[in-house]
Structures are given as structure tokens and as C-alpha cells.
Amino acid sequence: MSKEKKSGIMLNATNKLKNEMGRHFLAIEQAYRDGKPTAWATAGTPVELLYAMDVQAMMPENSATISAALKQSKKFIEIAEDQGYSYDLCSYFKTNVGAVSSKAEMSVGGTRKPTFMLSSDVICDTHVRWFQVQAERLNVPHFTLDIPHVVSNTSNRQREYFKKYIKEQLWELLDFITEVTGHEYNEEKAREVASNSYELGKIWQDVFELRKNVPSPISTRDTFGGLFPLFTMPGLKSPIKLYKRMYKEAKLRVDAGVGALENEEFRLMWEGIPFWYNLKFFSNLERWNAMIVYEPYVYAFSKYTNPNITKDDVLNHPVESMAELVLSFWYIYDLETRVKKFKETIKEWKIDGVLLHNNMSCRPNSCGQYDLKRILMEELDIPSLIITSDMNDPRKLNETQVVNQIESFIEILRQRKKK
Amino acid sequence: MKKIGIFDSGVDTPEEIILAAGFVSCRLFGDPTIEPDKANEHIPPTHCVWTRNLLEQAIKGLDKDIVGIIATHGCDRTNREFDIWLKCINLDFMFFLNSPFKRNKIALKFFIDDMKELISQLEDSFSVKVSSEKIKVAIKLMNKIRSLLMEISEFRSKMVLKGAEFHALVKEVQQIDKNEAIKLLEAKLEELKTKKTTVNKKYKKILLTGSDLDDTEFIEYIENLGFQIVIDDLGIGTKYFWNKVDENKEPIEALAEYHLKKPIHSTKFPSYERYDVIKNLAESYKVDGIINVAHKFCEPVLYDHPYLSKKFKELDIPYLFIETEYNRESYKQLATRFEAFGEIIKRRD
Ligand code: SF4
Ligand code: SF4
Numbered sequence: 043m044s045k046e047k048k049s050g051i052m053l054n055a056t057n058k059l060k061n062e063m064g065r066h067f068l069a070i071e072q073a074y075r076d077g078k079p080t081a082w083a084t085a086g087t088p089v090e091l092l093y094a095m096d097v098q099a100m101m102p103e104n105s106a107t108i109s110a111a112l113k114q115s116k117k118f119i120e121i122a123e124d125q126g127y128s129y130d131l132c133s134y135f136k137t138n139v140g141a142v143s144s145k146a147e148m149s150v151g152g153t154r155k156p157t158f159m160l161s162s163d164v165i166c167d168t169h170v171r172w173f174q175v176q177a178e179r180l181n182v183p184h185f186t187l188d189i190p191h192v193v194s195n196t197s198n199r200q201r202e203y204f205k206k207y208i209k210e211q212l213w214e215l216l217d218f219i220t221e222v223t224g225h226e227y228n229e230e231k232a233r234e235v236a237s238n239s240y241e242l243g244k245i246w247q248d249v250f251e252l253r254k255n256v257p258s259p260i261s262t263r264d265t266f267g268g269l270f271p272l273f274t275m276p277g278l279k280s281p282i283k284l285y286k287r288m289y290k291e292a293k294l295r296v297d298a299g300v301g302a303l304e305n306e307e308f309r310l311m312w313e314g315i316p317f318w319y320n321l322k323f324f325s326n327l328e329r330w331n332a333m334i335v336y337e338p339y340v341y342a343f344s345k346y347t348n349p350n351i352t353k354d355d356v357l358n359h360p361v362e363s364m365a366e367l368v369l370s371f372w373y374i375y376d377l378e379t380r381v382k383k384f385k386e387t388i389k390e391w392k393i394d395g396v397l398l399h400n401n402m403s404c405r406p407n408s409c410g411q412y413d414l415k416r417i418l419m420e421e422l423d424i425p426s427l428i429i430t431s432d433m434n435d436p437r438k439l440n441e442t443q444v445v446n447q448i449e450s451f452i453e454i455l456r457q458r459k460k461k
Numbered sequence: 462m463k464k465i466g467i468f469d470s471g472v473d474t475p476e477e478i479i480l481a482a483g484f485v486s487c488r489l490f491g492d493p494t495i496e497p498d499k500a501n502e503h504i505p506p507t508h509c510v511w512t513r514n515l516l517e518q519a520i521k522g523l524d525k526d527i528v529g530i531i532a533t534h535g536c537d538r539t540n541r542e543f544d545i546w547l548k549c550i551n552l553d554f555m556f557f558l559n560s561p562f563k564r565n566k567i568a569l570k571f572f573i574d575d576m577k578e579l580i581s582q583l584e585d586s587f588s589v590k591v592s593s594e595k596i597k598v599a600i601k602l603m604n605k606i607r608s609l610l611m612e613i614s615e616f617r618s619k620m621v622l623k624g625a626e627f628h629a630l631v632k633e634v635q636q637i638d639k640n641e642a643i644k645l646l647e648a649k650l651e652e653l654k655t656k657k658t659t660v661n662k663k664y665k666k667i668l669l670t671g672s673d674l675d676d677t678e679f680i681e682y683i684e685n686l687g688f689q690i691v692i693d694d695l696g697i698g699t700k701y702f703w704n705k706v707d708e709n710k711e712p713i714e715a716l717a718e719y720h721l722k723k724p725i726h727s728t729k730f731p732s733y734e735r736y737d738v739i740k741n742l743a744e745s746y747k748v749d750g751i752i753n754v755a756h757k758f759c760e761p762v763l764y765d766h767p768y769l770s771k772k773f774k775e776l777d778i779p780y781l782f783i784e785t786e787y788n789r790e791s792y793k794q795l796a797t798r799f800e801a802f803g804e805i806i807k808r809r810d
Contacts, residue, residue: 126767128784130507130758163562163730167537170562170730171764178733178768186730188562190571191540194547195555200578204559207571214567377544402507405760409541412503413548430505 052263055287059267062284066274073098079157079223084169087162088364090239093277094232095219101274102153106137109151110318110434119435132403133434135172155180158222162187164368166406185218187211189368194378208365235277236360243344245285252292254391257301258335259292262324265340266316272343307331308455309392314399315433330452336391342372377410381417388424395455396426403432427451466527470535471726472696473560475716477603481595482583488635489515490675493788503545510787511756512538520549529554535728536761554586562730564721572717596712602639607702609646616653617691618746620660624690625681631697660689665806668743670694671754672762682792686799692746694739727761736772749806750779757786779806
């Protein structure tokens, strides 16, 4: 097996990502200087509505990943554990607790006290509990959206009253924001934000479409980081330009038959959140000529994946369309839909094998992975490898063991290719 | 009689609807004596030990009279694992009830919609009619059970009835025919009325809270270390009978309202309100201490623990937090912690 390092190439546009994220943090600083309202929001909440109400969004999950990338998360996690939060709780939550209680700067993952907090249980209970903890500690109002859970046998009739419930809560949220900030809902502004968000999501999907090509023009070097504008700034204009550049550059590579990896042999799918404290791990796959060409987690934030929701719906009913969208989020698909989407993706993106991150922090995502693995093997003859670790807690990654697992897994893929 | 099994991390399933459909409502409980080998093939090792145990039983085969399952939303485990149940269990009727997380008016309307859906699916699957009249009859029956349990519960603080014995009773009531349950409870009440104090008066009076602890042997184990559970904040306990359903309202609305107004469970929002519930109970029952037990990996309880701990410290009430595996061998390792807690209380006397 060849072990010499073949480094994949990153898009030039991705280098500009830092500027984009810098813009986000400057906007936060500016908001505090101007006395503009700010809000913490959890992943999966309609952040667009915050921007539509002229509230500066802050995403503590995003901040937690910064702590991890700067090798600070372990320290923060341990502070939270000293305060009584269990070793078994989500490490994003604990990173945030540790960072806030040690008054860490934003540049290392700290998050300032907001005007209010917005959470929902659409993805996990943790989001709500996390903000309950912090809202009490920081003494700020907290609004939570209760999103009914779609399971494998939920009927269309049920989805209808689920949506009604969500819509009513979204209007209630807008009233709450008005009450807390004095800002009124403005349909015109909401449409503009919705339009930007839609465009951003769609370009991201186009970028993913390009990854269907063999060789794939981009790798996780571009996508894991590239995700953040989608996460923190959906509805703003500036990241659209960056994504368009990413797309253009990737398209040129496709047209020229150039891949991100010189010698792409194995096309992999990565399910779950990456190890933010060890992104090197993913580029190291390149030494086996392997590359991740699809990550459901990263794709999920392109949001507009539900074919029932058209651009017109989004523009004409910016609030109502959110109700349908939060019910169809890739990261927490019910098992039936998850299996179906995996099968489609494996075929369309020509995947050779799947890496499933059994993330000890994220039980909603790791639940069902064993069944998924078995079904993909039985019904599609696609092998998967389950890797047990954690996205933000480096204590839970046994790198030597995982590298050995990957090595054997690649060997299996190699043998299968030979047949 | 045929039964509908209930997979619920709290007690938010409207049993009245099951009874009105002509079934026995039977809440599923864990069995700490079995190894979850089969469930381990579906659920990663760091997930809730209790739901893993239920899945194990379900895969191996439930009571043959169980013809359907209602899984009720509590914590994340319920919805995520329900999909696995669908794959592993061969029953025609499988319904996921989205008992709301919030407890306001909008949530109430939604819960009513979801219960109506449950009724319509029960009617379609079993060709039965779940009329308002039948639900009203079931509400009366369940209210009677609630009253009896409420009365019996008080014998715990009178030091006449062991907490473990009461726990076994509440558990049994959640599984058997409700008319039988009434007979059982009435007989028990009569017996208790004539019974003298049997519990050692020196035992420390405890409020027990935490995950929905369903192994009576565990409760017995705690009590044998010198405690008496005089009151609790559990689904196999006060949360099952503390309030009553309004018999004069439209029945489905009354049921939804009952569940949204009863003392809040750790899986609901804002779970910090549990502090007031526990504090009020602790004060009214003049407890010596509070024990909060989490099943291993139980997120709702783990998230609330530091807050509760801080608040009870402020109130100067001794508080013990324990995590347990779901097997009886592991209880033994906890003895020292319980005993040390007993010592702390004693020193304050
Ligand atoms: S990692 Fe999982 S559990 Fe933690 S906040 Fe994200 S979705 Fe929730
Ligand atoms: S023990 Fe905790 S995690 Fe498990 S089902 Fe109950 S509430 Fe959920």
C-alpha cells in the first residue's frame, strides 16, 4: 500500500473563507458597539428570521468548533465538567459553558451575552437544554421552538398539523422578538433575506453536484470550513459571492478533468460531524488515494432540499416555508428516509465506502447508524466503517486505533475493486 | 384481553384513549436481569441504558397479548429509537405520539390534534369506535385510580408503607386491567388504614427524583441502607396521579390539558421548573434529603443536575446525585455513596 503523502489541493476561493468569517465576527462586534440586538441560535433554527428582524445572529456551535480547531476545547470542556456537567454530555455544550464561564475571547470560541436566545429541539434535546442552562446563567430571555418529530411511519396527514404547529410558533417567535427588541417584522426584508438564503443554499448544492464528477474537484479541505457561512450567515449577501467563486473554480477543474486529489481511487462518504480538533485526519485519507466526496452533515445546511418547497414558496411565504423546511433536515432524517437518501447518494456520487462517525456527543445522529450500516451492506453491497469518537473532545479520539481501522477498511475497498 | 404497549420515557401517554378503544394499557418496563445483546446490535454503547433494555425485550418478544405499541415523545431516545422498533418488531399498530415539549396554548392545540390522529389510527387499525362517551368513562376510571394512589401515597410519609412497596404498586397499576387495579388499590387502602407504623422511625426521609426508575429492587436497596422514600418526583410515582383530568370538559381537550399541567417531567421544557416542584414537595414532606438518580447516559437528568445541585445547596437541603447502570450487580457499588449521604444527614440532626 502506498503511504507517500499526496496532498490534495484546496480551492483558492476557500482561502477567502477567513475573510467571510471575519466579516461575521466584525458584524457581531459592530452590533455590540451600536447597541443592536443580538441572539444566540442553535443549528436548525430559522436563523433567517433573526436577520429579517435585524438581529445579529451568533452560533455557539460555530464558536465551539473554533475552540476545537485552536486546541482549546479540551480545556473548556474540563471547566464545564468541573461544574458538574457529565463526561457523557455533548462537547459543544461543554465547550460553550467552559468558554463563557472563563470569559474567553470570541477569537478562541467565546460567545458574548446576547439580547436573547433561540433554540429548538428539531435536531436534539441538547440544544434546548444547553440554552436553558446558559439563559439562566446569563439571565437573558430564551425562546424555544418545539418541532414535532417525523418518524419512519409519519403520514402526510400528520405532517400537515405538524406544520401548522410550527407556523404558529414561528409567528409567536416574531412577536417575542418584537417584544424583546422593539423591532417589527417587515415582510419586504424577510423576502430579501429568504431570497439570499435560498440562493446561498442552492449554490452550495451546485457545488455538491460537481463532486459527482470523477475525479471530484473538491475535498473536505473546502467543504468542512466552507459550511460556516451557511450556518452563520444564511440570508446575507456577502457569502453568496464566495460560494459562486468556489463553484466557478471547481467547475473549471471539472472541465479540465482535474481532481482535488491527483490520483483519486476511493470515493468515500462521511456521516456525522468531523473532528474539528483534528481536521488533518481527513486530509490524511489522501495518502491512501481516498477522498470524501459527500458529507450529509455539510449538505444538510443547504436547507432547501425539500422538493415541495420552491423558490416561489420561499419568497412569497418566508415564514411559512420555514415550517416545512425544518421538518426535512438531512442530519436528522428518520431512519427510513435516511436509508433512502444514503442509497441515492451512494449511487449518484459513486461512493465506494461509507465512514460513519459514532459521535459520542451526538446521540440523535449516531442512533440508527448500526442499522444503516447493515442495510447498506445487505441491499447495496456497500461497506461502511463505524468510527467511535467525538467532534469536539479530543480525549475521545484514539487516533492510532482509528487510523488502523481506516487502513483495514481501505484494504477491503481495494480488494473489492480488484474483483 | 388484548393490550397496547406503551413505550414512554415519562407518563405522557393518554391511557384513557387506549381504554376507550377496548384495550388494556400496558406501560413497558425494563428488566434489569437480562443482557441487552440483541439491542447492542442496534444502539451504540453510550446511549441510554433503559431504552436499550426495552428494545432488547421487544426484539426477544413482548407479552403475546400486546397487539400494538404507542411510543410517546419524551427525550430524544424515544423518536430516534422508535424507528429501530419499527424495523425490529412485527406488530401492525405502531404509533409515535408527539407529546409536546412546550406547555402553552399552541402546544395544547397541537397535542389535541395528535391525540385525534392516534384515535383515528386506532379506529382504522382495529375497527373500533373510540367515542367521547367511552373516553369520559375511562377518564372517570383513571381519576379514581389517581385518587386512590394519592391517598395510599400518604402512608409513605406516615412511615406505614415502604417506598419500595408503593413503587411496586404504581408499577403494577400501569400494566394491568384498570378495573383490577381499582380492586387492588382499594384492598391496599383498607389494609393500610388499620396498619401501624412499621417503618423504622430512624430512617432518613427522602425525596427521590431522576430518570424514570422502574426497578423496585433498586428502591428497596436504597431503603435498606437506612432511608424511607416518603415522596418522589417520578413517573412511577407522583407524576402518575398528582393531578386529575377535568371530567366536565370536552374529553380530548381535558386529557391534553391534564398532561400539560401536571408536574413537569425532566424531558419537558422548561425542565428547570422541576426545581419548584421538587422544592415544594421537599418542604411539605419535611424530607431530610433529596436523591437524584440518573440512568447511565440519561441526558435530561444529566443536564439538570448541576442546576438542581446549586439550588438545593442554596436551600441547604442535602442532595445526592447518582448515576446507575441498568443491572443489579452495579447497585452494590453505590452502597458507600448512599451510606455517606446518610452520615451527612445524621450529622445535621
Ligand atoms: S453535536 Fe449533536 S447533540 Fe450536540 S448540539 Fe449538535 S446536534 Fe445536538
Ligand atoms: S432514562 Fe433518560 S435518556 Fe433514557 S429514556 Fe428515560 S429520560 Fe430518556
